[in-house]
Amino acid sequence: MDQRDQRQRRRGAVDRINTGIDAIRKTQTAIKMARTAGTAAEVISTSEIWIPIVIVVAVILIIVAIILGTTSGGAIDLGSANPAPGGGSPGSGNISSCQFTRAGQGYSIKSSILAGWITDAANRASIPPSVLASVAMHENQNFLTTYDNNSPEIINNNFCGSEGVSCTNTTTNTNIHVGACTLEEIQRGGVATDRHRGLLQISNYFYPTVNACNITESLTWATNKLKDYILNSTPTEAQVKAAITAYGGFTPGQPCTSHAGYPYDYCDEVWQDYQNCQTTNIIAPPISGDKRQAIIDEFNVTMNEFDDQHLGWAWEKLWEVSNTRFTSLIAGSTIQSQTGNISSQVGCFGGQTSVKIFQFATREFFQYLLTHELGHVIASCRPSEARVYDARNAFDREGAVSYYAANALHCAGSENYSEDYADMITYYLNPSAGLSTKICDDSPRNPPNPLHGNPILKPIHKNVAEEVLGNFP
Amino acid sequence: MKKKLLFIGVLIISVIILIGLFFLFLIPKSGTKPAKEIVIPTPTPPNTKIYNPNLKLSPLQKTIIGKTTDSVIEQFPNLQKKEVLPDGSTKYSFASQLISRPNEVVTHGGVASFEKILLPLEPEKEGYAKLSDYINVLGQPEKTIKGSNYWGWNVSTYVFASRGVALTTNSYAGLVYEISLFKPTTVENYIQTHGQDINPRLSPPNEGQ
Numbered sequence: 001m002d003q004r005d006q007r008q009r010r011r012g013a014v015d016r017i018n019t020g021i022d023a024i025r026k027t028q029t030a031i032k033m034a035r036t037a038g039t040a041a042e043v044i045s046t047s048e049i050w051i052p053i054v055i056v057v058a059v060i061l062i063i064v065a066i067i068l069g070t071t072s073g074g075a076i077d078l079g080s081a082n083p084a085p086g087g088g089s090p091g092s093g094n095i096s097s098c099q100f101t102r103a104g105q106g107y108s109i110k111s112s113i114l115a116g117w118i119t120d121a122a123n124r125a126s127i128p129p130s131v132l133a134s135v136a137m138h139e140n141q142n143f144l145t146t147y148d149n150n151s152p153e154i155i156n157n158n159f160c161g162s163e164g165v166s167c168t169n170t171t172t173n174t175n176i177h178v179g180a181c182t183l184e185e186i187q188r189g190g191v192a193t194d195r196h197r198g199l200l201q202i203s204n205y206f207y208p209t210v211n212a213c214n215i216t217e218s219l220t221w222a223t224n225k226l227k228d229y230i231l232n233s234t235p236t237e238a239q240v241k242a243a244i245t246a247y248g249g250f251t252p253g254q255p256c257t258s259h260a261g262y263p264y265d266y267c268d269e270v271w272q273d274y275q276n277c278q279t280t281n282i283i284a285p286p287i288s289g290d291k292r293q294a295i296i297d298e299f300n301v302t303m304n305e306f307d308d309q310h311l312g313w314a315w316e317k318l319w320e321v322s323n324t325r326f327t328s329l330i331a332g333s334t335i336q337s338q339t340g341n342i343s344s345q346v347g348c349f350g351g352q353t354s355v356k357i358f359q360f361a362t363r364e365f366f367q368y369l370l371t372h373e374l375g376h377v378i379a380s381c382r383p384s385e386a387r388v389y390d391a392r393n394a395f396d397r398e399g400a401v402s403y404y405a406a407n408a409l410h411c412a413g414s415e416n417y418s419e420d421y422a423d424m425i426t427y428y429l430n431p432s433a434g435l436s437t438k439i440c441d442d443s444p445r446n447p448p449n450p451l452h453g454n455p456i457l458k459p460i461h462k463n464v465a466e467e468v469l470g471n472f473p
Numbered sequence: 474m475k476k477k478l479l480f481i482g483v484l485i486i487s488v489i490i491l492i493g494l495f496f497l498f499l500i501p502k503s504g505t506k507p508a509k510e511i512v513i514p515t516p517t518p519p520n521t522k523i524y525n526p527n528l529k530l531s532p533l534q535k536t537i538i539g540k541t542t543d544s545v546i547e548q549f550p551n552l553q554k555k556e557v558l559p560d561g562s563t564k565y566s567f568a569s570q571l572i573s574r575p576n577e578v579v580t581h582g583g584v585a586s587f588e589k590i591l592l593p594l595e596p597e598k599e600g601y602a603k604l605s606d607y608i609n610v611l612g613q614p615e616k617t618i619k620g621s622n623y624w625g626w627n628v629s630t631y632v633f634a635s636r637g638v639a640l641t642t643n644s645y646a647g648l649v650y651e652i653s654l655f656k657p658t659t660v661e662n663y664i665q666t667h668g669q670d671i672n673p674r675l676s677p678p679n680e681g682q
Contacts, residue, residue, distance in 0.1 A: 344678055357681075384648065392571055438680045
């Protein structure tokens with residue numbers, strides 16, 4: 001596992017080397033072409049004139065083809081609005097970076113907020129988010145691939161469209177065919193025309209009380225349905241296919257194409273999607289020698305006067321978030337152990353102290369506050385990349401991300417927007433943390449994480465964090 | 474010899490075609506429209522005593538204190554509000570990149586007397602310039618004061634009072650968040666008149682307790 005992680009981290013370097021090799025190959029090709037042209041000059045003295053003309057035209061066509069190829073490739077790259085974070089490639093387990101198939105065609109989830117809701121719903125039930133995402137893609141491909149974070153449906157957490165109609169066996173809860181039941185079928189009995197609503201196409205006949213239009217509620221409902229068959233986060237093929245068979249109303253034991261006129265096997269595709277989007281937990285490799293030096297070597301972060309335990313906690317956290325842009329944004333920082341139990345960001349890079357931090361007793365709070373203070377470093381020292389204006393607008397649109405950020409001026413003599421930014425970063429990178437950076441008079445002691453809960457309390461902040469750091473977890 | 478000349482001729486024509494194709498790729502596609510330019514009758518040229526002459530200025534950056542008139546200011550894009558202040562001056566507010574921080578121009582006697590505008594942090598945006606670009610034109614500030622109520626304890630105001638310019642800067646990153654233009658004055662008078670955001674008492678907050 002460790003070696004594989006390291007290979008992923010070094011993939012960027014390998015890609016750059018490959019690019020260099022490609023450039024050398026292209027140069028060699030160009031030299032060969034030039035030689036060909038030189039040869040052509042000699043040929044004309046002994047051959048017909050059409051031969052060099054053909055050669056020159058061929059050379060021009062080749063060069064034009066190369067230019068066209070380069071141009072079109074660049075256009076595709078530029079079209080990608082959200083660059084993949086470091087290591088955020090298919091297989092990383094992050095559903096935002098995975099593709100999900102429908103009828104053999106792969107698609108990505110356009111809204112990061114929706115991807116977060118899917119992940120959160122699945123994680124709460126300990127089923128793979130990729131299975132739920134694949135189900136959603138099959139049930140409503142158009143919504144997943146075209147609706148972004150700014151669409152009213154996402155902002156309002158409400159989507160009722162795309163109602164599907166089928167004729168359903170009311171005894172076995174299996175679909176007989178797409179479209180309403182015929183008069184003959186109804187007269188025979190045991191069937192009903194069913195309507196399927198919302199993102200997850202929830203049956204109105206069998207589940208009339210479920211609020212299918214509420215996206216997060218429908219995701220929770222779907223997760224619970226799948227959970228009847230998928231017992232844990234690493235299900236077998238049989239479990240996944242049984243869950244999809246039940247969910248889709250297919251006949252057990254038969255391919256998931258049997259009744260609905262699907263030109264593809266729903267169950268097979270979900271299983272393939274799950275396999276292609278396997279979660280790879282990033283676990284820090286053990287350090288055999290000097291931990292301080294290992295952190296410098298791996299992350300270009302210097303930690304002065306910390307004990308072995310806190311160096312280990314910092315090492316773990318930096319590894320955990322190393323698939324985001326966080327580690328590159330804070331590279332060059334110097335972190336100084338603080339004797340009083342208070343902490344703050346005091347500078348940037350270049351050998352000066354960036355952050356002073358107390359060696360707090362619990363791992364969770366130390367890692368939480370470390371990422372908070374380094375969040376300040378990103379905002380203060382890399383404002384162009386930090387999207388500080390977007391974060392301030394998020395504050396103005398949906399309020400502060402925490403009680404502390406809303407009251408920093410009175411609570412700590414700080415400035416609310418700055419603390420809001422740092423808390424946004426730390427909540428994003430510590431999904432399980434329900435902590436407060438500083439306890440003010442009326443601070444809630446265990447607030448919910450506003451960027452990873454259900455519902456996500458601050459979706460605009462989460463979107464900004466994602467733009468800055470890339471997808472996480 | 475004749476054949477060689479013919480070959481060279483074909484080669485030259487081919488190269489010309491190739492260059493033509495190359496430039497064809499550089500021409501924007503017909504579907505893309507150039508950004509609509511805002512016609513500002515006066516003042517031109519831009520104020521080269523403040524801005525680097527090579528900087529592409531936004532319309533608001535073309536304001537000249539004591540010269541730009543109300544009629545010109547009213548044509549600037551994104552005007553949100555116009556209000557008459559108790560002293561009889563007129564304050565114009567324009568939408569900026571920040572919801573909470575509109576750009577402002579104040580006119581007195583029909584001409585601009587004060588302006589404060591937010592600057593972009595992205596190099597590709599119109600009006601972006603590094604702190605060093607301003608220092609190169611303005612020289613060293615007469616006073617630097619660390620601490621801003623809006624931006625935080627680590628943001629400094631560079632005051633060039635006799636030049637009628639103040640910059641709200643992130644000196645760590647070498648960036649300028651805001652520029653204020655006013656009638657040349659003293660540092661003390663600037664702070665008293667326009668320095669409400671300056672707060673040197675701010676310091677890094679103590680967190681974790």
